[in-house]
Amino acid sequence: MTILQELLAGTIGGAAQAVVGHPLDLIKVKMQAAPKTFPTLSSSVQNILRNEGAAGFFKGLSAPLLSCGLTNAALFTIYGTSKRVVASAAGADVTQLTLPQICLASMLSAPFYCSILTPVEVLKCNLQFGNTYNGPLQAVRNLGLRGLYQGYMPTLGTRLVGSPSYFMAYELTKRTLTDGDYVDNDSILIGLISGFCAGVAFWCAAFPIDLIKTRIQINTNPYMNTNPFNVAKQIVATESVVGLYRGFLPCILRSGPANAVAFCGFESTLSYMKKMEEREGELQYL
Numbered sequence: 087m088t089i090l091q092e093l094l095a096g097t098i099g100g101a102a103q104a105v106v107g108h109p110l111d112l113i114k115v116k117m118q119a120a121p122k123t124f125p126t127l128s129s130s131v132q133n134i135l136r137n138e139g140a141a142g143f144f145k146g147l148s149a150p151l152l153s154c155g156l157t158n159a160a161l162f163t164i165y166g167t168s169k170r171v172v173a174s175a176a177g178a179d180v181t182q183l184t185l186p187q188i189c190l191a192s193m194l195s196a197p198f199y200c201s202i203l204t205p206v207e208v209l210k211c212n213l214q215f216g217n218t219y220n221g222p223l224q225a226v227r228n229l230g231l232r233g234l235y236q237g238y239m240p241t242l243g244t245r246l247v248g249s250p251s252y253f254m255a256y257e258l259t260k261r262t263l264t265d266g267d268y269v270d271n272d273s274i275l276i277g278l279i280s281g282f283c284a285g286v287a288f289w290c291a292a293f294p295i296d297l298i299k300t301r302i303q304i305n306t307n308p309y310m311n312t313n314p315f316n317v318a319k320q321i322v323a324t325e326s327v328v329g330l331y332r333g334f335l336p337c338i339l340r341s342g343p344a345n346a347v348a349f350c351g352f353e354s355t356l357s358y359m360k361k362m363e364e365r366e367g368e369l370q371y372l
Contacts (some may be wrong), residue, residue: 100158107344285345
């Protein structure tokens with residue numbers, strides 16, 4: 087498997103994820119950032135429909151649609167490279183890594199991936215929440231480089247905590263399905279079911295850190311203390327521990343289907359390219 091193949095497969099999976107998951111992701115961000123205005127899932131849906139119409143659920147889609155392919159391509163490529171590094175160091179086959187080795191590979195990939203993910207998350211959150219930007223280009227100009235990397239540390243925290251859960255859940259589910267002969271090795275159900283489980287596992291592990299990240303990235307108060315630990319203490323002091331889980335329901339409802347199509351797109355694209363290579367090899371042999 088080449089890096090170019092991982093980039094292409096990740097891009098296709100990311101685009102599918104963006105379209106499927108955007109409405110609930112938008113609601114999650116609004117509930118995280120403004121709990122008084124958007125206190126529950128149902129009230130948030132009503133609020134958006136009343137003030138913005140059905141199109142409001144796709145507000146800010148341009149940034150994630152353009153960037154989700156990039157971030158997913160980066161995620162799978164950086165993670166794939168990290169797996170190869172771990173496999174080489176352990177003298178193991180990259181397809182037969184143990185779960186602890188997969189955990190290590192996912193953590194090694196986190197700092198590099200977050201350097202790409204953080205600006206994308208800043209843009210997405212600000213455009214979704216409705217800060218006064220007409221589009222991604224204006225947001226980039228106004229935020230500047232420093233603003234685009236606001237919240238890098240909690241973004242990194244979400245990945246250091248969530249990525250091991252994400253990839254281990256995916257690999258464990260995939261191995262259970264294939265080793266137990268529950269599904270065919272080439273079935274798209276492998277990506278769908280394993281991706282669904284991976285998405286739920288990630289957000290169950292990382293959600294409170296993600297909420298802190300969102301509060302820091304959508305910062306309309308220039309005097310706000312953006313230290314993640316201080317933000318966490320402020321949330322608990324004013325909203326109790328429940329405040330750390332604002333928007334959890336739409337996030338979980340979104341995470342399964344969105345990651346199911348992301349992994350399905352990734353695995354299906356790789357499978358297709360592998361078959362094309364094998365067919366070209368057969369033709370050359372003939």
